[in-house]
Amino acid sequence: MHIHEYQAKSLFRQFNIQTPEAVLIDSVSQAGDACASLGGELWVVKAQVHAGGRGKGGGVILCRSTNEVENACNSLFGSNLITPQTDAKGLPIHQLLIEGGQNIERELYLGLLVDRQTQKITILASTEGGMDIEKVAAETPD
Structure with a gap:
């Protein structure tokens, strides 16, 4: 089954499983509005591709300002993400998920x-x- 992270989280919410607030964007011009709607001072920009290892491949970027979010979006959109689960060409990035950042106490x-x-x-x-x-x-x- 090939579903993106945003689709999986939508399924979770249908069964009352909490997920972080997020906005799916398909252009850099939407990044500022996404940050404003999420609020806060910390965001995570996540490439939506059908492959694991996105963080190691540079497809998950922690941002501490809207300027950093826009820069992350600029660098990811239109590029190919190469991870241990892709071929040497990688996968094209057409959508990004912007989430409000969380203070992580424990990761599972x-x-x-x-x-x-x-x-x-x-x-x-x-x-x-x-x-x-x-x-x-x-x-x-x-």
């Missing part, structure tokens, strides 16, 4: 994976967050 990871060999769902959970989930799974599989 929860993933549902389809094991094609056993034809079952595997649940992957970690108290170490998801940025290096492959490394965490290899080093501490319990």
Whole structure:
């Protein structure tokens, strides 16, 4: 199933699972209005592509001003995001999700994976967050 982060979060909200406030944009000119509607002084700009590893690939950018948000949007729109899950060309970025930043006290990871060999769902959970989930799974599989 290929859905973007904003689509997954929309599904979560349908089942009363809280998600951060966010605005989906498809042009840099919408960035300032997105920040104004979200409020605050901290935002995260996230490339919406069908690939994991977006943070490591530079597709998730923490911004502390609307100017930084606009700069992030300028650098991402029209570029290709290369991650460990894409080919060498990467994937084109056509949409960005701007979220209000959060003070993170604790980061967790929860993933549902389809094991094609056993034809079952595997649940992957970690108290170490998801940025290096492959490394965490290899080093501490319990």
